[in-house]
Amino acid sequence: MEKLREGGFLITKIRQLSQQIFNNLLKDYNLNEISAAQGRVMFPLWQKDNISFQELKRKALLSKATLSYMLDKLEEAGHIKRIRSEEDKRTINIKLTKKNKVLQEKYFQVSNKMNEIFYKDFSEKEINEFEGYLRRLLDSLIQVSKENKLKNI
Amino acid sequence: MEKLREGGFLITKIRQLSQQIFNNLLKDYNLNEISAAQGRVMFPLWQKDNISFQELKRKALLSKATLSYMLDKLEEAGHIKRIRSEEDKRTINIKLTKKNKVLQEKYFQVSNKMNEIFYKDFSEKEINEFEGYLRRLLDSLIQVSKENKLKNI
C-alpha cells in the first residue's frame, strides 16, 4: 500500500484560500478596482514597463488566450495600453498608464500585508526552505510541460 | 528594502501547471469523462460514500455554490446521486453510482502517475518536509479565513 500523497490537493486549496484572503485585503484597502489576478499581470510591468506580449506571457505564465482577455480588462479599466509594434505588426507592447502608477504603491502595501499573513507561522529559515521547494517544483513542472508541448509556457 | 516573497505567485503557477498536466494525463488514459476538479469532489466520496453536502463541502474545501454546480455536472454525467434527507428536508446526501465505481480504479492510476511526476525531483525525506510545510500553511490560512468569516470554509 503506497503512501497517500496529497501535494496537488494541498496546493490547490492553499491557492484558493490565498486568493480569497488577498481579494478581501484589496477590498479592505479600498483597492476594489483591481483583483489579485490583475495584479499578477501588472506585477511584471511594474518591474519593467513597456514589454512585449510574449515577454509578459512568459513572466505571468499565462496562456495567450488568458493574457489577451486580461489585457482587455486592464485596458478597459484604463490601467494599460496596447501599442502595436512598427517593426513587426503582429506583435504588441504593453505600457502602463499614469492612472496605474498611483495604484502601484497601494498594491504593494497589500501585497506585503498578504505575505505577512501567508507566512505568519513560519520563521525566516523555514520560508527560505519552503520557497526553495516551491521554486524547484515549479521548474520541474515547467520542464514536464515543455516536454509534453503544453501551450501556455 | 524588504526581501521580495513570492510564495503566492509560485503556488498559483504550480497549481495551474499541475492541473494542466493532470488533465492531460486523464486524456492519455482515456479518462475524458472526468476532470481534475471533478476528481477532487469525488475523492472524499471514494473514502466514504453517502456523506452529507456539508461534509463534502468541508472535505473538498469548496463554497456551497461551487459544490452545487459540480454536483450538477457529476449527476448529469451519472457519477453521483443527490438524496434528499428524510429527517431534515433541507439537507441532501451524496451517493456514488455503480458507473462511478468503475472509474475509481483508473483514476487512482492517473493520480499515482501524477504524484510520480509531481515529485520526481524530490527524495522521500524532502516530500515529507515539503508536504509538512504545505499542511501547516493550509491550516494557518484556514484559520485566517475563519477569523475573517470567509464563506467557503
Next chain:
DNA sequence: AGATATTTGTTCTATATCGAACGTTCTATA
C-alpha cells in the same frame, strides 16, 4: 517572386470558481 508554412494575438466556447440573492425548511422565541 510566388507559394507554403509559421507566428502572433484575438475570439469563441467551455470549465471552475465565488459572492449575493433567493425560496424552502427547520428552530427558537414571544
Next chain:
DNA sequence: TATAGAACGTTCGATATAGAACAAATATCT
C-alpha cells in the same frame, strides 16, 4: 402556536482560466 430568524442548497452574475479555430503578418523554401 404563530412568527421571526437561521440554515440549507440552488440560481444568477461575474471573473479567471485554457484549448481550438481564426485572420493577419512574417518567414521560409523552391
